[in-house]
Amino acid sequence: MSNMPGMDVWEHLTSFRINQLETLDPPTLPPSLSLSPLSPLSPLRRAPAGVRSLLPAAAMAAEDAGRDAATPVPAESTEMDERLKQANMKADLEASLPSGPEDLAIQCRDVGRSYGKMKVLNNLNLTVPQGQIYGLLGPSGCGKTTLLKCIVGTLKISRGHISVLGKPPAFPGHHVPGRMVGYMPQELALYSEFTISDTLTFFGRIHGLTSKETKARTDFLIDFLDLPQKHSLVRNLSGGQKRRVSLGAALLQNPELLILDEPTVGVDPVLRAKIWQHLVEIVKTGKVSVIITTHYIEEARQANVVGLMRNGRLLAEGTPDAVMKMHNAARGDSPEGGPLENSQSFESRQEESLLILAVGPGTPEELPKYSADWKVRARHFLLPVIQVSLICVCIGADPKAIQVAVVNNETSPSSYSQSLLTFLDNSSVVQVNLNHTEAFEGIHNGEYWGVIGFGENFTSYLTKRSTNCTDAAEKSIRSLSVFCGL
């Protein structure tokens, strides 16, 4: 489910089609190590000791076998011998490479993304092999979340190419974002009035699970994630519990790709270990791939591949040990130097109070913002309406009898506002007609779920809007206000 405004989606799709015409090159670096050519660490690739520590196990074994089997190496080995040896090693490395993008869960090439003038992702290259866990590490603000949003397709890249499970994100019919991907965002996007069960049912319906499948997965996830009983309201959960519901929603449909943005923040060490054990187990099937951001280095050690990001670039990609050794070497430490999390750049952060979930709505900045006629700023304009509609469509008659205050400043019974109100599912939503003051007092007292308000000129603006007048279009939107009181 994309949360991008319509215009963005189309621009996005157009750029994907153009991108599709260009052949993606096969990866040129092994999955166990790749370094950005611009990386300040790249000279390590030429230093024998550094190179050796970063080689994949297979290549090292081949190198070792070659040395052991040979008669003692002549004291003066020729340059030609050295080249041949390097060529053999290169062949070994290439043999261990995935043969093409179809063996890659994610491939990012020269990806750029800016917010206004600020470049957040800068010629970023990253490769997530199929059936592996990719741990994305980097200091706060280096662009990890932005990258994940681009991968899942909720944010458009400014430059470069991204391929997710073989196609660009948001490619028509590809279900990315959608059921092929379980996405756990960092910010809170749980719906407070839902119970845990409602939440998982909601995502189950979206991803096409049957009621039986959803129930079975819900029971498993509640037990696995150590959640309170399934009828608990999300709003009554602790921060850590909300994160776990969010993770549950991402895991729900057994997706082929999990994109997890700091899923273990606020999770106790025992459960954290259990979650990682689960990830390790599901990737063993070879059918599931995971990209996960974390600030806990011990977690990252369990990943198959680790990517080290800084200032919107990937500095290095390799096995956890290799990357950590390189990190330490770059810092001038001994190869067995201090743990990564002790370095200034990778301090563990305090748990964030806000936590988002799953394939739900995007961040506020990605949604259009309008102020209401009556000067109440509608948070997440129209989002509550969409959510209520989705509840009605996806979950049926549950929840029922949601009390909503209606403030209609149009008096004519033939007004469009009256027509719109009759379209609401009145078995789910109970409309209570009030004036402005009563409505907002009710909201503050918790009597109403929200307010739907119409300005007195809503009908005329909407009529003018049909003649394509941009100004009237905006006014008609401003004249309809939805305020969610949660």
Ligand SMILES: Nc1ncnc2c1ncn2[C@@H]1O[C@H](COP(=O)(O)OP(=O)(O)OP(=O)(O)O)[C@@H](O)[C@H]1O
């Ligand atoms: N919507 C936005 N508009 C403008 N700037 C943004 C927006 N989102 C993120 N940024 C900026 O982009 C940079 C990268 O942010 P991002 O959230 O991707 O970092 P991060 O590596 O995930 O950080 P953290 O580890 O703290 O979650 C930051 O400087 C941030 O302030």
